[in-house]
Amino acid sequence: MSTAPDNGDRGAEGEPPEPVEAPPAAPPPAPPPMLPARAAAYMAASTLLALTQGFGMNLVAANIPQLQGPFGATSAEAVWLMAAYMAPNASLSIALIKIRNQYGLRHFAELGIAVFLVVAALHIFITDLRSAIVLRFFAGIAAAPLSSLGFLYMLEAFPPARKLTVGISLALTNISLAPPLTRFISPTLIDLGGVRALLQLELALAMLAFAAIYLLPLTPIPRAKVIEKRDIVSYIFIAIGFGSGAVVLVTGRIYWWLEARWLGELLVVMIAALTIAAVLELNREKPLIDLRWLASREVLHVGAVLVLFRLMLAEQTAVASNFFQIIGLQNDQLTGLYGIVALATVAGGLSCAAILKPGREPGIHMAALLFIGIGAFLDSHATNLTRPGQMYLSQSMIAVGGSLFMPPAIAAGFTMALRKGPQYILSFIVVFLVTQSLGGLAGSALFGSFITLREKFHSNMLAQSMTLADPLVAARVSQLSAAYGRIITDPAVLKAEGVALLSQQVTREANVLAHNDAFLIIALLAVGAAVALVIHWLYIRIKEAAARPEGQAAVEG
Template sequence: MDVYTPQVWLPHERPSLPGSPSTPLHSDRRRAAYLIVGLIVALTGGLGNALVSVNLPYLQGSLGVYSSEIQWLPAAYVMANVSMNLLLVKFRQQFGLRLFTELFLMLYAAATLAHLFVHGLASAIAVRAASGMSGAALTVLGLYYTLQAFPARHRLKGVVLGVGFAQLALPLARLFSSELLELGEWRGLYWFELGMTLLALGCVLMLKLPPGDRVKAFVKLDFLTFALFAPGVALLSAVLALGRTVWWLESRWLGYSLAASIVLIAAALLVEHNRRAPLLNTRWLSTGSMLRLALSVLLIRVVQSEASGTVGFLQALGLNNDQMQQLWLVVMAGTVAGMVASALTIAPSRIAPSLMLSLAMMAMGAWMDAHATNLTRPANMYVSQFLLAFGGAFFLGPTFISGFGAVIAAPSNLISFSLMFTISQNMGSLLGSALVGTFQVVREKYHSSQLVEHLTLLDPQVAARVQAGGAALGGTLADPATRSAQGVASLGAAATREANILAYNDVFMLICAVALATLAWLTARYFWEQCVVGKASAGPNAQTGMANVSLNNSGLR
């Protein structure tokens, strides 16, 4: 039989889409095994990049590079991750899941192993790019394995868990990355990453996914689109990742890169818009429901960047990662709780309320953090960070499901949806970090100028503070002038610390405002569809952009 000829499936086994596995009946023991492998594979896809992202300052020192150069590592990951999603769907459809799985895991392992013997920025960037390509593959693979663990009536729960497992990578990386650095400095991170990759490879070789349909998918124009789209995304990722570090208006190459990225991405979309069988369905992506979905994911990812602001705030107070371990345990608990709660409550009719609840929780958490002082410590942020972690995990599954039903109804749009969701997630994360960092720098300069303006030695309190700062060094510095200079420096450092605290409070308040604005928009849209459009025109699940019949036909319900 031709490998591209669809097999004959029993009704409960039929794959929902070409390139996805079939869904035969499994024993409880085998279902548990699929769930464990799904967790391992999903964590492998995200943990390597998370370990690097949370340890960039340490890697900068070990590699001996500037702060602007180390930012190429997260940029390289996003470049490769987003670009590969354009081709991976068709790769699975044409060459099958087995080759897809083994090829990308072995590529990831080979690149990580090579980096252990070639120490330099270029090799580190190459490993991050390989990690991005493999991460794009492993995220989908983890979802497929998780879905095998659930019977048809609970498959929506499997979707929520499958897309949520990767969310555990960042809090896990913060919990034990310090120990890895102590064991082998930067090599400790890469040895662990290599071990996870080999573990995932062994798991998928021992427990294979059921077969699926294969179809001839690639055509020549697909590669023209990729040749235009991939460098466009790479340039845009570089601008977002490095803009704050080299500063937006100080480096000409940022402007050239941004202009080139717009031209290349627009050219790729123009090619796709005029194709008879497009790789990217631009007409479908430009519909109101898809644009609203993309915008909501993008805004929520910006809100989730509050976590990077929390780390920066605590570091400005002089705390290191070892002193934040309890906080990351709370964040981990919030992420798990949000993922489990989302899986237990998921239903098509509850998707819009779930998104609104997650935004309300994240807005509350950001508002609580916006009242921090120089006496704030990790213990004071347990509740707020739990709310933010819970809300961030709670929104992801419903958001994914809200758009996937339309893909089930029109399988040709799978690549378009996959790319839109990936871009919204990854670019939203980069954009959020860039906005948070830029806003914090601007506000720190403002508050610093306001504080320093009132510091004069003619003020008795300022003079007393300078004298006290110098007196603390009286046992080591005999020269009064030197002690006075050190007292002035100590006061300046305190002013800078206070300016940073005020700036981070402004960042948290901005994130709260973004969350509330997004919540207001989603709420207004939801009630407009309920009250104005009505059931006759809105359909049974218009607020989610997905019909129940699509879920029934796909076996997700």
């Protein structure tokens, strides 16, 4: 209770005293904890949203051979379904952050899921490849809000102290679950109703997500006018750059990097658009993306860690799945493997949620790298007789490593951004976006191209030792051609058929060796990252130890 000062408080000349600063306002009280049943509902809604978005994203990648027939497309043409989805999806999260802050979280959620529901419903009526590509483009736009909403719904269920530990671990686990679950359920759905059954499931998930968002509103956030006209100009160039890069990364390995002229033209467009966006952003007082902060040592370190992680996870998402395709296995023969991978992903995510605390990040990352390295090394001994059951252990280890690695890195990045200020969250979202969406595409493109080159190398090496003068080779040709002896009576044609069959086997063996090389490279990347982590940890400890005596000397002085 304040009282007015008496006359004795005035100065010698009767001047009023200096005004006393009011004490700082008390922070607003923390919201009461959510009831367990309601928290469980929000967690279930987060899982539903993440799987809805993830299923749509992985639908094409997991079923390209199955999509070729209904759409009358080649494998190269079917890949455009994935490119059309990723082109807008790669950058849209940048714009959605500001849209959400200006127009309100509830409107953002309701409109986003409504658009996705409409696009999912339109998928039921597609009959040809062109219409499918157009709809996949709009699906990529409509699905972009779902990944953000999946995060927000999971974080909503936890108090502030556990959002960046338990909340972020479970949210990222949901995202990691989508690829193996898509491959696990796709064969059954295709058996029941063909490709249309996949589209119907996507529509059903969208309808459930639509209901969940209306029944479980998120806590509203204060609105603010944050969108400027120059934001729109910058985003247009960013979207063109990221979209062009996504198309190049998806299609480059199929059409081959140096063969298709339009790939080079798209790269030029990407570089030009991102350069213009960078120039615009560097000359703004309130940039959409703070490029100077992104170029700081700490952010570059986090970005490099996330890129390396995405490259290593290509072992499971791209290399292993492609390996089974080249040895002739279909998706329905891999459901057991992907079921095990999904269970291992959940186990890794729950373990990370239980142990993640500030300061434990290096230990968790070391465990994750060891899991990934050992798993990839075990896979590097595959042969053409390797079957999914022999990779249960190795693929489970990689899944656990993936679930352990991401949450500490993302939590550290968010903490670093929050220290700078809320406006830096969007800039960190860009780092996360580039390393995960484009980084994932880059990992598949890089290792896919590496496997292609190594297959040519191994094919040449094996072919050099194959000569009909070798009794073993001649016997193998005769053995392979014997199956056609009753049909083909010309000895020369019969011998040529045997040589062709032997050539196919050589190509298959070369592919197996090329995939083993890729597995080994990923194992070496994991080991190298683990060594770098140990060196970095020792450097920090030595630096801290050297700083203590200096601090003590300063105190004593």
